Amino acid sequence: MRFVKARDYDDMSRKAANIISAQVIVKPNCVLGLATGSTPIGAYKCLTHWYEKGDLDFSQVSSVNLDEYRGLTHDNPQSYYYFMNDNLFSHVNIDIAKTHVPDGTIEDAEEACRQYDETIKATGGVDLQLLGLGHNGHIGFNEPDSVFAKGTHCVNLAQSTIDANARFFASREEVPTQAYTMGIQTIMQAKKILVVVNGEGKADIVEKAFFGPVTPQVPASILQLHQDVTIVGDEAAFSKIASRI
Numbered sequence: 001m002r003f004v005k006a007r008d009y010d011d012m013s014r015k016a017a018n019i020i021s022a023q024v025i026v027k028p029n030c031v032l033g034l035a036t037g038s039t040p041i042g043a044y045k046c047l048t049h050w051y052e053k054g055d056l057d058f059s060q061v062s063s064v065n066l067d068e069y070r071g072l073t074h075d076n077p078q079s080y081y082y083f084m085n086d087n088l089f090s091h092v093n094i095d096i097a098k099t100h101v102p103d104g105t106i107e108d109a110e111e112a113c114r115q116y117d118e119t120i121k122a123t124g125g126v127d128l129q130l131l132g133l134g135h136n137g138h139i140g141f142n143e144p145d146s147v148f149a150k151g152t153h154c155v156n157l158a159q160s161t162i163d164a165n166a167r168f169f170a171s172r173e174e175v176p177t178q179a180y181t182m183g184i185q186t187i188m189q190a191k192k193i194l195v196v197v198n199g200e201g202k203a204d205i206v207e208k209a210f211f212g213p214v215t216p217q218v219p220a221s222i223l224q225l226h227q228d229v230t231i232v233g234d235e236a237a238f239s240k241i242a243s244r245i
């Protein structure tokens, strides 16, 4: 695992965006695994800026997103489909037909997950997977569990995740309780993984996930077994591991 220290959120965002843009420059038809949450927003802003300057071309890029709330329609501003359009896709020249987010509107969970696994397979595999980190160690929406889930599956969100994500909704009651998420095995199959973390609220889980035992109770801990992981974090997020990196 490679730890890249950033001064603050903006520095973390630029460093992460640099890694993503290097991937796009080196392999213009790459498959990007993309993430939502508040942490990657700054990196998406940088990518947009560099596209506008003419430094980046997304025309051949494909993307697969990690997760989606079950039951939210595409036009719901809280859906991850909407988030991706709002924060990245509508600002760059990516072909929207080559972007993929699990379809939260498919009621049949098994069917929704089966379709998404086929979609991921059809892309030929993820070159670079971007990940945020939940406070309980979740990646995508893979919540702490007794096993590591393999493929796309429907999860019941942990109460702490519902509480953490309530800030994006008008009320806690509106936060969906289920989501479709890419599985741990699929995430681990990405050729490269890039994790972004910021703020002191993530300091404890950063230590647990990357220096603690590998366990499905801390889903991100499995990343310790991946051969090409880069973690870009600000000083606050790295405060508990500073002497070890």
Ligand code: GLP
Binding pocket: 035, 036, 037, 038, 039, 040, 066, 067, 131, 132, 133, 134, 135, 139, 140, 141, 161, 165
């Ligand atoms: C959400 C998303 C995750 C994200 C995590 C952290 O639940 N499903 O993909 O990494 O929360 O979010 P944030 O970056 O806002 O802390």
